[in-house]
Amino acid sequence: MSAPLDTARITSLPENAYYIPNFITVDEEERILKKINSVPIPRWTQLSHRRLQTWPSALNKSNTLLAAPLPDWLHEPIISRFKELGCFSDAPHKAPNHVLINEYCPGQGIMPHEDGPAYYPLVATISLAAPIVLDLYEKKVETDTVDAEKEDTGPKYRILQEPRSLLITTGSLYTQYLHGIANTLKDDALTPESICNWSLVGDQQAYKTGAYERQTRVSLTYRDVLKVAKLGNSIKFLNRK
Ligand SMILES: O=C(O)CCC(=O)C(=O)O
Known part of the structure; x- marks a missing residue:
């Protein structure tokens, strides 16, 4: 990963994760939130524990994306800043x-998954x-019944994500760990020992009570x-069927 990211690495995690507070400004955050909330309702997919928008579209059954540009408001300024960081420079x-x-x-979250x-x-x-805590779990290798019966010991790592921050996860962290967000009304135990990116948190004072209401x-x-x-190729493919 590039030199600009060196100081953002979460050194207590296996390779690799990076955290940058205030990656976007308050004005930029407000502008993006306005856009998100002004899309037609059918753009949202309502799931049991959260709502979801997918841009430019969902993948098909063979995990293929139909080529289409991202809307400008998801592009600028974020993707230019990714380019400066070089974070997607090795991606295809x-x-x-x-x-x-x-x-x-x-009260809403997302089940541990990969x-x-x-x-x-790379994500x-x-x-x-608002802030949220992302939990990381080691993938279980169920080689024998003892492993399979082991009690769930909870997350191995916890990352505090402040509003306007950027978190990058890649490498073995992408392939060997599950990530999830607890369905809770309160994130607590926010201490330097429990939060693996504590030293990179931009506003530690905001979390000095060790907890916040979601x-x-x-x-x-x-x-x-x-x-x-490409759309042309997809149409050719459909005509062949
Ligand atoms: O909201 C997040 O930070 C996590 C989202 C997530 O896990 C996913 O989109 O797969």
Whole structure:
């Protein structure tokens, strides 16, 4: 990864994760939130524990994205800043081509999961509107019954994501760990020992009580989908069937 990211590395994590507070400004955050909230309602997919927008579109069954540009408001200024950091410079398309927007109301989260092989193994997450804690779990290798019966010991690492921050996860962290967000009304135990990016947090004072009540938080997750089909080719393919 590039030199500008060296100082942003979360050194207590296996390779590799980077955290940058105030990656976007308050004005930029407000502008993006306005755009997110002004899309027609059918653009949202309502899931049991959160709402989701998928840009430019969802992948098909063979994990292929139909080529289409991202809207300007998801492009600028974020993708130019990714270019300055060089974070997608080794990805096949040299830039993200896909964004998921997740909205979590207080009490909502996302089950531990992995993002899988459809994407280049790097996720760049911008957090908007409120903080949230991302939990990382080692993938279980169930080689014998003892392992299978082991009690769930909770997350191995916790990352505090402040509003307007950027979190990049890649490498073994992408392939060997699951990530999730607890369905809770309050994130607590916010201490330097428990939060692995504590030294990089921009406003530590804001968390000095060691807890906060959840508020609605929105995330933008930028990824590079490996398989991309051009519309012309897709039509040819359909006609052949
Ligand atoms: O909202 C987040 O920070 C995590 C989203 C996520 O896990 C995903 O989109 O796969």
